Amino acid sequence: GTHELLKETLPLDESAVTEAAARSKGNPLFALQLLHAWAMGGHLELRDGRYCVPKASLATRASTTADLWEERLAAVPDEFRRAALAAAALGGDIRRDVLRAQYEFLGIDAARAVAVLKHAQILLGSGGERLRWPHALLQEHLLTQLFSRPDAPQIFHAAADALGHHPAAHTRRVIRHRVVNLIRSNDLAGAADLLHGFIATNWGRSREAAATLRDLALLDGRLDGRHAAVQHLWRGEALRHAGRLEDARREGEAARQMFQELGERASEATCLRLLGHIASDQAAPALGRRLVTRGLAIFQEIGDDHGAAQCEVTLGEIDFLLGDHGRGRQVAASAAERFARVGDRLGYAQALIVQVFIEQAGGGGPSVRPMLLTARREFEAIGYRLGMAQCDVTLAHTDHREGFWDRARETAMAARQAFRDLATPRGEAGSERLLSMIAIDKEEADAAEEHARAAAILFDRLADPWGQVESKLLLAQVSLARGEAEAARDAIIACEAVALVEAEPKQHRHLTKAWLAYHEGRFHEAARELDAARAAYKDPNRTADHTPMLLERFQSMDWPKPAGPRIEAWRSAFLGKGKVELAPSTQPR
Structure with a gap:
């Protein structure tokens, strides 16, 4: 290697190459240093297109060699x-x-x-x-x-x-x-204990996926037994955060099997929680719920409060996606209590965020903002930047829902940048989606399309069907806002091909189809789609995050019977609860 390196650096005479390689004892850096010393000392002579070092110079020692x-x-x-x-x-x-x-x-x-x-x-x-x-x-x-x-x-x-x-x-x-x-x-066992202990402590304060994967790479392929199982588990956790879901699932499954064979029930339960979370991220929340519930049962049986809390906060997230908000609220509140008991501030703040998601779907109300600000303070206290970004994007959703669109846009832009800095594509995609919704509501079709396409690219990379459908629906809404029914129909047909279990995209899909039907004069079908949209949640007073603004738009479009009265009835149902005050688009700051 040293010979080739020297020849690539300069057209050198063979005797100079041999001398440099011998003196540097095969260390290419030393050989280059010696070459440099010869050049600086004026010892290189060009003869017939090759650099030679005179015999006298070869014999003198350069002062930077291994010698x-x-x-x-x-x-x-x-x-x-x-x-x-x-x-x-x-x-x-x-x-x-x-x-x-x-x-x-x-x-x-x-x-x-x-x-x-x-x-x-x-x-x-x-x-x-x-x-x-x-x-x-x-x-x-x-x-x-x-x-x-x-x-x-x-x-x-x-x-x-x-x-x-x-x-x-x-x-x-x-x-x-x-x-x-x-x-x-x-001492691989000592190395693994030290590194895995460090990662566990650090993960409790900040979920740095890229840095964690670099740390784990030091030990990849070197471990066996229990240490190998722990290595697989941490790789699974970090890969899920990095959005590499299929790789994460393989690692989690390998860890689960190993812990099962070792009879380590708490670690097996952790794997079930991770695999359930991944299944939910891969748009299989019902399967995810079953896996996490199995993990929770083990933690409860062995009396592990912290493990149980981590399962419950994941279940709260899944119930939110499934639209089962009563159950989600209960389980997230229980998680928050457990986290508070064991003193896990990061977990406690995450449980608050899940509760906020659920409250927002019921129209928000006065409890949402204080809860969010409490969560943000907890994250700030432990320096957890990802949590702060999650709070910011949720605050932007709250502002959007309450009609403060410019403030929502600013906050969402800041959150998007934070997610980019933290290499969290899922958060970045969510921010792009929200920015597209805000632009649609502000009648800024070009900006809306740009944000929706950016979200679509990220969700495609994550292979997330929920996000792929939501992005396509936004593109359909942009087309409808422009009066381009043909393009909207193509986008909606692409969404129809995906089987959805999550309530939110289901409701958005029915509302977008109702808008298309209105556009094409199919008012009875529009009414049927509105009914289907309202039935997406177990509780008909719950709404997806863009629903209030879409209904507001439909209201101003003057829909004939039977669709018109349905819009009016739905709007008055949640406005009557006094929870959502949709401000006009002139926004107080």
Whole structure:
């Protein structure tokens, strides 16, 4: 490899290539450094299209080769040679207290060793608490030598243990460094315990899917037994968040089978909860509900309050999608109580958000905003940015529903940016969908189409039938607002091909079909579609998020009988409850 690299860099004479490769002991970086030193020193001569190095120059030592480091190392007494190699396992920037701890584990006299290494210019002082290498390549050179020592595993393990004394020992950077050293010391079980423990703690504060997957990659394919099962479970959790649902399902299923064989019931129940959540994300909420309910039963049986709370908040989300709001409200309230009992602020705030979704579908009311702001404060207190973005998009829905459309649009735009920054395509798609709804209501057809198409692309990538249908319905509504019945019909036909179980897109689909029927003068069919729309929820007073604005629009379009009276009756039903005050489109700020 070094030979080829040098030849690609410059048209070099064979003797120069051989000399550079031999002197650098196969390290391509050293070889390039030597080449650089020859060039800077004016030792390269061009002959017949090739660069040669005169014999006299070949014989003189360049000051940046592996030999220089070897010379420095030769000046170190034998008993401290091991100390120099051990320090290399601690990285480029070394804290004195960490180095002392490592030397203690290895039975090396720390004070003398550091003095000797500084004298030989292997290590240099860097401020009171730190030591550094004179050159990064010196550390690499020592690390390469360390790997070939029979006691390398013991040295790497001591480095990992010593890094546990680092003031930043709980940070991702130091944890990863310790994990790498444990892997190098062949202690895979220790590496897995450390990494999985860190991920569990971190996941409780922030769901960083991309970073978590990078962390897990350190151990991919290296584990067996229980550790492999935990690895599969965490990959499943992170992949679900990243929107890679099919991969997430495979990981979750592998983990579930392994935990079942190990007889670990709590972990198996966690897998059932995850698999149920994924099924719901893949538009199979009824199957999802069955899986999560099985998980919940196990947690209740073994008396695990926290596990039960996580199942209940997922069930609340699924019941919301299925339109069973009575059951959803109950189970989300129970989850909030349990989370509060065990002191999980993130879980508690998520349970509040599910309750807000359900209250909004009943017309909102005065409890929604305070609940949302409480949830947002909880997320802010633990620094959970994804939760804050979820609160913002929900606040935007509330503003939209209450007629504050400009404020809703601003908040939704900010949430969309946050979801992008956090690489959460599902949240980004939801924001685009809301922005399209707002634009339709503001009679801004071009903007509405642009947002709906952006949502459609994201939902296609997530393979989410619910989102795909909702995006197509928005495109149909844009066409109807423009008076283009043909395009609207095509979009609606595409939606008809999808079997829906979720109440919200069902209601939106019937309302959009009613609008098309009105447009084509089929008023009896329009009335039938309105009835079907109202029957989408178990409770006929519940509405999907765009329904009030669509009914408001239909009201102003003067629908003849039998459709007209139905619109009037439905609107007065939820306006009469005093819960939704649809403000005119002149918006107070």
